[in-house]
Amino acid sequence: MEALAGAQLTGAQRDELMDQVKQQIALANAQELLGKMTEKCFKKCVQKPGTSLDSSEQKCVAMCMDRYMDSWNLVSKSYSTRLQKERQRL
Amino acid sequence: MLDVMLSSFSSDSSPSDKDGGGGGDKELQEFLVIEKQRAQFNAQIHEFNEICWDKCVEKPSNKLDSKTETCLSNCVDRFIDVSLLVTQRFTQLLSKNAGGFN
Numbered sequence: 001m002e003a004l005a006g007a008q009l010t011g012a013q014r015d016e017l018m019d020q021v022k023q024q025i026a027l028a029n030a031q032e033l034l035g036k037m038t039e040k041c042f043k044k045c046v047q048k049p050g051t052s053l054d055s056s057e058q059k060c061v062a063m064c065m066d067r068y069m070d071s072w073n074l075v076s077k078s079y080s081t082r083l084q085k086e087r088q089r090l
Numbered sequence: 091m092l093d094v095m096l097s098s099f100s101s102d103s104s105p106s107d108k109d110g111g112g113g114g115d116k117e118l119q120e121f122l123v124i125e126k127q128r129a130q131f132n133a134q135i136h137e138f139n140e141i142c143w144d145k146c147v148e149k150p151s152n153k154l155d156s157k158t159e160t161c162l163s164n165c166v167d168r169f170i171d172v173s174l175l176v177t178q179r180f181t182q183l184l185s186k187n188a189g190g191f192n
Contacts, residue, residue: 017118018118018121021121021122021125022125025128025129025132028129029129032133033136036139036140040140040143040144044147044149045150060149063150063152064150066150067147067150067151068139068143070153070154071139071142071143071146071147072135072139074159074162075138075142075162075163077163078163079135079138079166082166082167
């Protein structure tokens with residue numbers, strides 16, 4: 001961060017900074033997905049919390065995670081398509 | 091920390107131009123603008139996915155059936171429609187009431 005204030009970065013420093021930014025964004029994205037997935041799949045799969053997570057609940061959670069990813073990808077595609085349409089309208 | 095960094099780049103990009111005649115800073119700045127947009131896009135998808143998952147997905151099964159897929163993509167489009175409509179009408183309400191608020 002101190003290097004940023006000086007505003008003169010070497011090429012290598014800049015590359016490293018860009019890498020770090022990308023990594024942190026990817027990490028934040030993964031954490032967000034993990035959190036939402038946990039919440040949604042808990043809601044869907046654990047109706048009445050018992051003394052342990054039984055095998056049907058575990059199967060449900062695994063399936064739910066896969067479907068949540070499918071849904072994420074589909075939503076991402078729909079949103080991109082819409083953004084493109086809106087841009088053309090301008 | 092990242093937020094602070096990103097917002098400082100977007101909100102005072104003009105003052106920071108003064109010290110950077112060098113093209114290198116520009117490159118970094120462009121990179122950050124693009125990464126910020128990408129992050130905002132992703133955050134938006136997380137939000138839409140959460141809303142539309144609740145609306146469209148029943149019990150998770152082996153795959154998303156076509157009805158659910160249609161529901162999800164309609165959900166995104168209709169949510170954006172509502173968002174645009176609300177914004178538009180809210181602006182109208184504001185301008186209509188502008189005299190009354192003063």
